[in-house]
Amino acid sequence: MKFLATITANVEVEMFRELLESNDIALNAKHRETGEFMLLAAGTTIFGEDLYVSEDQYEEALALYEAYFSGKADIDPKELTDQALHAENPEPLFYDESNAPEED
Known part of the structure; x- marks a missing residue:
């Protein structure tokens, strides 16, 4: 195995793993320092x-x-x-007088 990179955000590791797997590339990820314990205890790690x-x-x-x-x-x-504010959305994100819900 050859070292590729270090990624600090666990979610990015998983997203990148999916990208590699979709290209038939196996990934072996190893936590740094006490990262695996921190991931189990706190749900995240700062070590990558x-x-x-x-x-x-x-x-x-x-x-x-x-x-x-x-x-x-x-x-x-x-x-x-x-882009997020102008994305197609069935309901407005914010209400003002012009788009307030009608009262019965």
Whole structure:
């Protein structure tokens, strides 16, 4: 197994694992420090997990890793908030006089 990266957020480890598995790449994740205990006790860990893949799949896994995580920095928080607020929603997120529910 060859070291690929360290990811600190457990949810990102699981999402990345699913991406690799969908590309037939096995991932071995090892908690750092007391991370496994913290995950069991607190539901999260600050230490992260070291990710390992087989040497023959390393290049493909690295390309997926770089593609997956390179887009994170490109997201403009204001644009993301605007998209969320203007997303199609059957009910308004906020009520004011113009869209308040009708009273019977």
